[in-house]
Amino acid sequence: MSSPAPTLPPRLEVSGLTVTFGGLTALDGVDLTVGAAAEAETVALIGPNGAGKTTVFNAVCGLVRPSTGSVLLDGLAAPTSPTRLLDRGLARTLQGLGLFTGLTVLENVLVPVAGAAGAAETAAAALARLDLQGDAATPVDALPYPVRKRVALARALVARPRLLLLDEPAGGLGSEDIAALAGVVRDVVADGCAVLLVEHHVDFVMDVADRVVVLDFGRVVASGTPDEVRADPAVEAAYLGLVAA
Numbered sequence: 559m560s561s562p563a564p565t566l567p568p569r570l571e572v573s574g575l576t577v578t579f580g581g582l583t584a585l586d587g588v589d590l591t592v593g594a595a596a597e598a599e600t601v602a603l604i605g606p607n608g609a610g611k612t613t614v615f616n617a618v619c620g621l622v623r624p625s626t627g628s629v630l631l632d633g634l635a636a637p638t639s640p641t642r643l644l645d646r647g648l649a650r651t652l653q654g655l656g657l658f659t660g661l662t663v664l665e666n667v668l669v670p671v672a673g674a675a676g677a678a679e680t681a682a683a684a685l686a687r688l689d690l691q692g693d694a695a696t697p698v699d700a701l702p703y704p705v706r707k708r709v710a711l712a713r714a715l716v717a718r719p720r721l722l723l724l725d726e727p728a729g730g731l732g733s734e735d736i737a738a739l740a741g742v743v744r745d746v747v748a749d750g751c752a753v754l755l756v757e758h759h760v761d762f763v764m765d766v767a768d769r770v771v772v773l774d775f776g777r778v779v780a781s782g783t784p785d786e787v788r789a790d791p792a793v794e795a796a797y798l799g800l801v802a803a
């Protein structure tokens with residue numbers, strides 16, 4: 559009799575994460591899993607301002623040190639330097655754009671893969687995925703905000719991450735750009751990359767997320783499919799109404 563195939567660990571497993579800033583408990587025992595059994599999926603982290611969403615990202619990326627808890631990538635402790643995180647398949651976008659303003663679109667997108675074999679090809683593919691081929695030689699400063707937002711996403715995708723953290727990807731975008739963004743997120747997941755996103759735009763979240771985790775005052779107060787979370791009267795009353803504006 560053959561033994562069952564071993565289950566792969568999740569792409570991201572956050573357990574009992576507690577982060578304090580002086581006397582403030584920003585995260586209080588947060589558990590969160592993205593990509594169980596290494597499958598790709600989209601998980602959205604929502605909640606009111608100050609709930610702790612960005613702090614989860616920062617703890618996952620080693621930018622803040624938890625007082626307790628663990629962050630595992632593919633079952634192993636997450637490194638804390640951006641280069642080593644990228645080597646382990648994790649890329650992120652920032653709440654602001656974080657682009658290099660003196661550089662062109664292509665130069666920005668090349669930064670994470672500088673010196674790597676095949677960098678030009680992977681950069682070209684990332685530009686194509688975000689419909690940026692025509693803007694490759696344009697300085698990013700000369701482009702409108704929604705296009706710069708796509709450049710930031712192309713830069714995160716260029717190293718072909720297996721886990722992508724998106725911090726408010728729909729922020730500042732109009733409905734057409736948000737629809738296009740939803741298409742890109744779906745394509746990325748279909749290609750096998752798991753996505754964790756923090757987002758205030760509830761319609762976008764409900765459209766793209768497989769699962770939604772609701773944070774409030776640093777604690778997970780609900781989680782489930784978009785329909786489950788939407789149908790939770792406590793969530794609706796306490797959070798969706800607040801963040802849907």
Ligand SMILES: Nc1ncnc2c1ncn2[C@@H]1O[C@H](COP(=O)(O)OP(=O)(O)OP(=O)(O)O)[C@@H](O)[C@H]1O
Nearest residue numbers: 579582583584605606607608609610611612613614
């Ligand atoms: N470096 C820091 N020093 C002190 N307090 C901080 C720091 N970073 C975050 N906080 C506090 O931790 C709490 C969680 O903040 P965080 O930015 O993670 O919330 P958020 O859910 O991402 O909010 P928003 O939706 O407004 O971006 C807030 O009370 C915030 O003021």
